[in-house]
Amino acid sequence: xxxxxxxxxxxxxxxxxxxxxxxxxxxxxxxxxxxxxxxxxxxxxxxxxxxxxxxxxxxxxxxxxxxxxxxxxxxxxxxxxxxxxxxxxxxxxxxxxxxxxxxxxxxxxxxxxxxxxxxxxxxxxxxxxxxxxxxxxxxxxxxxxxxxxxxxxxxxxxxxxxxxxxxxxxxxxxxxxxxxxxxxxxxxxxxxxxxxxxxxxxxxxxxxxxxxxxxxxxxxxxxxxxxxxxxxxxxxxxxxxxxxxxxxxxxxxxxxxxxxxxxxxxxxxxxxxxxxxxxxxxxxxxxxxxxxxxxxxxxxxxxxxxxxx
Numbered sequence: 001x002x003x004x005x006x007x008x009x010x011x012x013x014x015x016x017x018x019x020x021x022x023x024x025x026x027x028x029x030x031x032x033x034x035x036x037x038x039x040x041x042x043x044x045x046x047x048x049x050x051x052x053x054x055x056x057x058x059x060x061x062x063x064x065x066x067x068x069x070x071x072x073x074x075x076x077x078x079x080x081x082x083x084x085x086x087x088x089x090x091x092x093x094x095x096x097x098x099x100x101x102x103x104x105x106x107x108x109x110x111x112x113x114x115x116x117x118x119x120x121x122x123x124x125x126x127x128x129x130x131x132x133x134x135x136x137x138x139x140x141x142x143x144x145x146x147x148x149x150x151x152x153x154x155x156x157x158x159x160x161x162x163x164x165x166x167x168x169x170x171x172x173x174x175x176x177x178x179x180x181x182x183x184x185x186x187x188x189x190x191x192x193x194x195x196x197x198x199x200x201x202x203x204x205x206x207x208x209x210x211x212x213x214x215x216x217x218x219x220x221x222x223x224x225x226x227x228x229x230x231x232x233x234x235x236x237x238x239x240x241x242x243x244x245x246x247x248x249x250x251x252x253x254x255x256x257x258x259x260x261x262x263x264x265x266x267x268x269x270x271x272x273x274x275x276x277x278x279x280x281x282x283x284x285x286x287x288x289x290x291x292x293x294x295x296x297x298x299x300x301x302x303x304x305x306x307x308x309x
Contacts, residue, residue, distance in 0.1 A: 005081055007051060016043045069108065074101040092116060133176030135212070143215045148180045149173075162188075166196050169205060179212045186220050198222055239298040247296055247309050251279045253289040266303050267291035283307045 015026040027046050031038035034053045038046055053059070074082065082100040086093035091103050095116040103114045125134075133149040152160050153173040162184055169178045185194040198206070206222050213220040256263070256278045261271040265288045272278060277289040285304045287295070292303075300309045 004051060004055075005077060007054070008047060011047045011050060012043075016046070069104055071101060071105060074104060095119065132174060133180070135176060143211050146176070146212050146215045148183070148216070149177055152177050152181050152184070162193065163190065166193060168197065168200055175208065176212070179209055182209060182222070183213070183218060183220060241297050244296050244300060247300055248293050251281060251292075253277050253279050265291050267295050281307075281309065 011027065011030075014030075017026060017028050019026045019029075027043065027050065028038055030036075030050050031046060034050065034057075036046075036049055036053060041049070069085070077085075079097045079100065082097060082104070083093040085104055086100055089104065089107055091107055091113055092115055093100065095103075099116060099119050102119060106112055106114050129147045130150045131153075134145070134147040135143060136145040138144045152162075152167075154160050154167065154171055154177075155173065156171065158165075162181060167178070167181055169175060172178045172181060182194070182197070185197070201209075201222075209222055210220075213222075254277070256272050256274055256276050258272070258274065260273050263272040263286055264270070265272055266285070267287050268291050270288075272286070272288065278286055279289045279292050280286045281292070281302055283302050283305050285302055287303070295303055296309060301307060302309065
């Protein structure tokens with residue numbers, strides 16, 4: 001019965017009417033070989049007829065499923081068959097179907113023979129890790145293994161809001177929750193929030209976070225950043241140059257005919273001289289034309305009264 005179940009799985013991996021990729025045969029090929037009438041038969045029906053034919057005619061077949069059970073294949077077996085496989089592999093065969101499958105796969109991959117008590121402990125630990133995260137150290141105190149938590153848990157009753165709030169290590173449950181927070185900021189390209197966070201970190205905190213991301217093969221490397229650098233980047237983003245011809249085209253540029261040094265351009269802080277090009281805004285403030293056009297391209301308000309243009 002055990003070998004028949006394996007044969008059934010093997011046949012199910014074949015194509016019905018044509019070979020699947022990397023497969024020489026298909027079910028129609030076998031049906032023709034065994035002289036089975038295959039017309040209108042569904043795949044499952046044809047598989048059972050082929051197996052019945054092989055049993056009745058004592059046809060020997062080699063099971064070829066890479067000598068490895070996958071989780072998908074094992075899930076198709078009933079518990080009795082899984083227990084038999086465990087016995088054949090000299091594994092313990094107590095516990096639920098889920099533990100039996102896990103036991104077989106672990107033995108295939110590592111050669112380790114898991115016991116039920118060990119599996120229960122591992123599962124309990126895995127659940128705890130999904131909430132708190134997990135970090136394991138080598139003897140030399142370097143990081144051996146890291147598991148980030150599933151979500152960021154804060155020390156506040158206010159829901160986690162990484163877009164509108166700035167979080168520091170003391171605001172979250174532990175360092176791994178903070179590492180996940182940094183990862184989320186990176187993934188969403190929230191540079192202002194990220195820089196506002198990093199500027200408050202100590203060098204040892206930055207190094208620790210970089211060690212975590214390196215161990216997880218996450219492409220994040222945090223550099224120390226000064227407060228001035230943070231302010232400069234924020235200003236540059238806010239005042240990046242824009243196309244504002246729709247605004248500047250509304251204002252008429254004229255030649256200044258007044259007295260020298262009587263009026264001052266508050267953009268360049270130079271006195272306006274006779275014959276220079278000037279622009280007077282609706283709010284009646286006057287500037288050099290080039291100066292106000294440059295200003296408006298970065299900030300569409302009057303430099304003097306801040307009225308929106």
